[in-house]
Amino acid sequence: MQGKNYTMHDIARLAEVSVATVSAVVNNKGTVSQKLTARVQRAIAAVSFRPHRVARGLRSGRTHLLGMVIQDLTNPFFTEVIRGVEDAATKHGYRIMVCNSNCETKTEREHLDALRDDWADGVLLAPCDSYAARELPIRSFAPLVFVDCVPMGMKVTSVITDNFGAAHEAVRYLIGLGHKKIAAIFGQLIHSTILDRVEGYRQAMKESNLVITEEYPRHAGSFIESGYQCAMSLFQSPDPPTAIFAMNNRMTLGAIRALRELGIVCPERVSVMGFDDFEWAAVFDPDLTAIAQPTFEMGTEAVELLVGLIRSAENAEEAKPQQIVLKSSLRIRGSTGPAPKG
Amino acid sequence: MQGKNYTMHDIARLAEVSVATVSAVVNNKGTVSQKLTARVQRAIAAVSFRPHRVARGLRSGRTHLLGMVIQDLTNPFFTEVIRGVEDAATKHGYRIMVCNSNCETKTEREHLDALRDDWADGVLLAPCDSYAARELPIRSFAPLVFVDCVPMGMKVTSVITDNFGAAHEAVRYLIGLGHKKIAAIFGQLIHSTILDRVEGYRQAMKESNLVITEEYPRHAGSFIESGYQCAMSLFQSPDPPTAIFAMNNRMTLGAIRALRELGIVCPERVSVMGFDDFEWAAVFDPDLTAIAQPTFEMGTEAVELLVGLIRSAENAEEAKPQQIVLKSSLRIRGSTGPAPKG
DNA sequence: CTGTTAGCGCGTTCAC
DNA sequence: GTGAACGCGCTAACAG
Numbered sequence: 161m162q163g164k165n166y167t168m169h170d171i172a173r174l175a176e177v178s179v180a181t182v183s184a185v186v187n188n189k190g191t192v193s194q195k196l197t198a199r200v201q202r203a204i205a206a207v208s209f210r211p212h213r214v215a216r217g218l219r220s221g222r223t224h225l226l227g228m229v230i231q232d233l234t235n236p237f238f239t240e241v242i243r244g245v246e247d248a249a250t251k252h253g254y255r256i257m258v259c260n261s262n263c264e265t266k267t268e269r270e271h272l273d274a275l276r277d278d279w280a281d282g283v284l285l286a287p288c289d290s291y292a293a294r295e296l297p298i299r300s301f302a303p304l305v306f307v308d309c310v311p312m313g314m315k316v317t318s319v320i321t322d323n324f325g326a327a328h329e330a331v332r333y334l335i336g337l338g339h340k341k342i343a344a345i346f347g348q349l350i351h352s353t354i355l356d357r358v359e360g361y362r363q364a365m366k367e368s369n370l371v372i373t374e375e376y377p378r379h380a381g382s383f384i385e386s387g388y389q390c391a392m393s394l395f396q397s398p399d400p401p402t403a404i405f406a407m408n409n410r411m412t413l414g415a416i417r418a419l420r421e422l423g424i425v426c427p428e429r430v431s432v433m434g435f436d437d438f439e440w441a442a443v444f445d446p447d448l449t450a451i452a453q454p455t456f457e458m459g460t461e462a463v464e465l466l467v468g469l470i471r472s473a474e475n476a477e478e479a480k481p482q483q484i485v486l487k488s489s490l491r492i493r494g495s496t497g498p499a500p501k502g
Numbered sequence: 503m504q505g506k507n508y509t510m511h512d513i514a515r516l517a518e519v520s521v522a523t524v525s526a527v528v529n530n531k532g533t534v535s536q537k538l539t540a541r542v543q544r545a546i547a548a549v550s551f552r553p554h555r556v557a558r559g560l561r562s563g564r565t566h567l568l569g570m571v572i573q574d575l576t577n578p579f580f581t582e583v584i585r586g587v588e589d590a591a592t593k594h595g596y597r598i599m600v601c602n603s604n605c606e607t608k609t610e611r612e613h614l615d616a617l618r619d620d621w622a623d624g625v626l627l628a629p630c631d632s633y634a635a636r637e638l639p640i641r642s643f644a645p646l647v648f649v650d651c652v653p654m655g656m657k658v659t660s661v662i663t664d665n666f667g668a669a670h671e672a673v674r675y676l677i678g679l680g681h682k683k684i685a686a687i688f689g690q691l692i693h694s695t696i697l698d699r700v701e702g703y704r705q706a707m708k709e710s711n712l713v714i715t716e717e718y719p720r721h722a723g724s725f726i727e728s729g730y731q732c733a734m735s736l737f738q739s740p741d742p743p744t745a746i747f748a749m750n751n752r753m754t755l756g757a758i759r760a761l762r763e764l765g766i767v768c769p770e771r772v773s774v775m776g777f778d779d780f781e782w783a784a785v786f787d788p789d790l791t792a793i794a795q796p797t798f799e800m801g802t803e804a805v806e807l808l809v810g811l812i813r814s815a816e817n818a819e820e821a822k823p824q825q826i827v828l829k830s831s832l833r834i835r836g837s838t839g840p841a842p843k844g
Numbered sequence: 845c846t847g848t849t850a851g852c853g854c855g856t857t858c859a860c
Numbered sequence: 861g862t863g864a865a866c867g868c869g870c871t872a873a874c875a876g
Binding site (some may be wrong): 519520521522523526533534535538557558561562563577 | 861864873
């Protein structure tokens with residue numbers, strides 16, 4: 161049923177050389193004569209031999225495997241980051257093991273353990289809880305780079321978006337449109353990303369002497385349903401906002417649905433600003449104004465950082481935590497407009 | 503910098519037993535005395551030892567790794583399938599290596615080769631080209647199960663949706679609403695899925711003696727942009743359709759955007775039926791009628807099939823190709839309605 | 845330049 | 861019940 165898996169011994173026998181010679185050819189050591197090299201290569205091609213990664217890793221200590229543990233595979237934000245990771249990793253000769261924690265710290269931990277069992281050469285982690293992440297073994301079996309979200313109040317090697325600045329800019333844009341009653345809706349406050357965004361929102365409001373009505377900031381899980389619930393309750397209050405700033409792509413959609421159900425026209429009566437742009441944002445009616453994060457770049461930068469750490473570790477160098485902060489960009493579309501008069 | 507990786511020898515020394523005893527404890531052989539077992543377990547816990555998967559795999563020949571090669575990680579259809587795969591794989595003690603071919607046969611091939619290097623115990627494949635897939639080494643290093651899309655005209659082990667039946671049912675539903683001019687738009691005809699859907703559409707039209715105007719079936723890549731282009735050109739024809747059947751989630755969105763730009767009201771003037779339901783379909787205005795595939799189940803079924811094949815292979819049993827065909831379901835929402843009069 | 849040898853960490857015989 | 865020895869496929873060290 162299955163094709164045979166040839167080993168170096170088979171090749172050595174076929175080419176009538178020793179296994180060490182085969183190994184040298186396979187690894188381009190450049191120490192083998194033209195003639196033998198050709199003979200070995202012919203034998204390799206004849207049976208389409210490929211060296212066994214497992215055995216190779218066992219001996220060399222390096223597996224050329226990187227692990228990536230993410231919060232949620234079904235969120236397009238992460239799949240785009242992964243594309244960047246794949247791209248850069250392939251360039252450096254690494255493979256990627258994508259692990260989905262499904263926003264469960266227990267699963268996240270299991271994946272990290274499994275990557276340890278695999279002897280991954282390095283790990284990228286988008287933790288699902290910035291508080292719980294402080295307990296994680298940062299200096300464990302392999303270098304670790306945090307992506308998108310970081311442990312609270314710790315200096316770690318990471319690649320993140322300037323969430324504070326992005327939120328600040330977005331709110332200033334809304335204020336520039338004449339909005340004074342701007343409500344933020346967000347998920348549980350356990351991600352450094354969301355916390356930074358909320359800070360940016362607060363700061364921008366404060367700078368313009370705008371009040372954050374107590375009922376305005378709403379939170380629940382970062383789902384469509386919670387965005388819907390938040391928006392619904394906001395518009396049941398006596399003094400509803402004229403702008404909603406949703407701090408997550410799914411919550412944005414929930415808010416949009418709520419507005420439609422309530423018959424509240426967007427952007428004439430209420431503007432909607434989303435965090436995270438995505439391929440389909442332009443298909444909605446109105447098309448969504450949103451903050452676009454540099455997802456692909458985030459993935460590539462994270463791999464570059466990680467590969468650097470792996471190299472340092474090999475040379476027994478001590479590398480200090482390095483943070484890369486990427487700029488986002490505001491994509492202005494149809495869901496935001498001037499604040500209604502009166 | 504990095505924590506030390508302990509080996510069985512370390513544990514043996516710590517627990518003052520032999521490595522074989524440690525191995526027996528680790529693998530629950532049940533042949534070690536209570537006392538020694540406890541001592542070994544204490545030593546394991548003390549340094550949080552974990553057996554090296556790589557070395558283990560080298561010896562046993564099994565890696566407990568499954569590979570999954572998919573067309574496009576950014577398509578929610580696949581991420582949901584992956585969730586099912588992860589679920590079932592974990593249950594059976596397998597890990598998953600997700601590989602994204604990005605709809606390139608070359609990349610697909612490279613991933614399959616890499617999985618061979620990894621000695622994956624089995625492979626799940628959603629090929630990006632049903633014709634090219636016929637050249638793939640079906641009987642190679644490990645059992646292979648096709649998912650979603652299969653090589654043209656070959657009997658292979660696979661889990662797919664009843665695409666013909668789904669499309670047939672969808673078109674019959676539109677016909678039941680009084681539509682006669684129903685246009686199908688689809689991507690390149692290189693996927694067995696799309697081919698089956700088109701066949702279902704044709705068959706349903708034929709059964710009701712409806713003509714498929716030559717200009718109606720349109721094709722290009724399965725992108726938002728191509729859906730947009732298809733819809734645009736359909737409505738520049740002298741006799742435009744009253745219903746559009748988009749055979750892919752992205753094309754559906756493109757069609758929606760085109761209708762909005764042209765000011766064509768949906769569903770009053772044109773109904774839109776999509777293939778592939780997704781989380782956000784209900785947020786659009788109007789919310790989208792679509793055929794929902796059993797994505798999660800597709801993933802779990804594929805793993806069950808694959809695990810079965812792996813077991814058979816271990817027992818040197820010859821298993822014949824087994825096809826699982828799953829039923830889809832029609833989610834009727836607001837984008838479809840009665841055909842306009844006259 | 846090439847071949848021989850010894851292990852990488854683990855699992856699986858066998859003796860004891 | 862337990863321990864010593866061997867081998868999985870490969871690479872690093874050394875010998876020739």
